[in-house]
Amino acid sequence: MSSQQPTTSQGGPKATGGMSGATPTPANAHLGNETGEKPKAFDSEGAIGKQFTATGAIGQIGEAVGGPLSSSGVIGKQFTDQGAIGGTVQDTLGGKK
Numbered sequence: 762m763s764s765q766q767p768t769t770s771q772g773g774p775k776a777t778g779g780m781s782g783a784t785p786t787p788a789n790a791h792l793g794n795e796t797g798e799k800p801k802a803f804d805s806e807g808a809i810g811k812q813f814t815a816t817g818a819i820g821q822i823g824e825a826v827g828g829p830l831s832s833s834g835v836i837g838k839q840f841t842d843q844g845a846i847g848g849t850v851q852d853t854l855g856g857k858k
Contacts, residue, residue: 798857798858799857800856800857800858801854801856801857802854803850803851803854803855804851804854804855804856804857805842805847805851805855810842810850810851810855813840813847814832814841814842815831815832820832820840823836823837823840824837842855
């Protein structure tokens with residue numbers, strides 16, 4: 762008697778169970794890290810929060826204007842994740858799911 766692996770009707774090996782998303786690949790890398798955690802929406806790495814960083818859609822406007830609105834300016838630095846406004850949002854609504 763031979764010990765063959767079960768096959769599907771198409772002739773390929775039959776799945777052994779488990780979830781395909783459990784294995785990190787380039788296709789699912791954006792879905793979170795190895796522990797299954799992903800940033801909340803308002804986190805500085807989340808869907809909304811990252812738009813306010815210096816490279817995000819909203820943050821780039823301040824960088825382009827420059828002066829007090831840049832990420833190192835008097836107003837702009839308040840919106841970074843260490844600033845008074847951005848830091849409060851990060852502490853309150855940020856973090857991992």
